[in-house]
């Protein structure tokens with residue numbers, strides 16, 4: 001299983017913000033796109049709502065919505 005999973009959607013500006021930051025820093029994710037069948041249901045089950053970006057850190061169980069919070073988390077971790 002990948003350390004970091006990012007739920008995202010093609011063309012979502014908040015997702016692009018997170019992906020650009022991660023690219024700059026050489027951080028890699030397993031990407032799960034909302035348009036893939038089953039992914040939206042999986043996201044809602046995990047976090048409670050259909051909103052991307054959503055980060056999962058499998059190293060410690062941290063999960064969160066909100067691009068600004070995700071970027072801050074990646075910066076600190």
Ligand SMILES: N[C@@H](CCC(=O)N[C@@H](CS)C(=O)NCC(=O)O)C(=O)O
Pocket residue numbers: 009011012013014015034050051052053065066067068
């Ligand atoms: N404040 C949130 C905004 C996230 C947001 O608005 N995401 C939109 C896509 S850009 C979304 O998840 N919409 C629901 C959907 O596409 O089904 C953030 O910065 O992460």
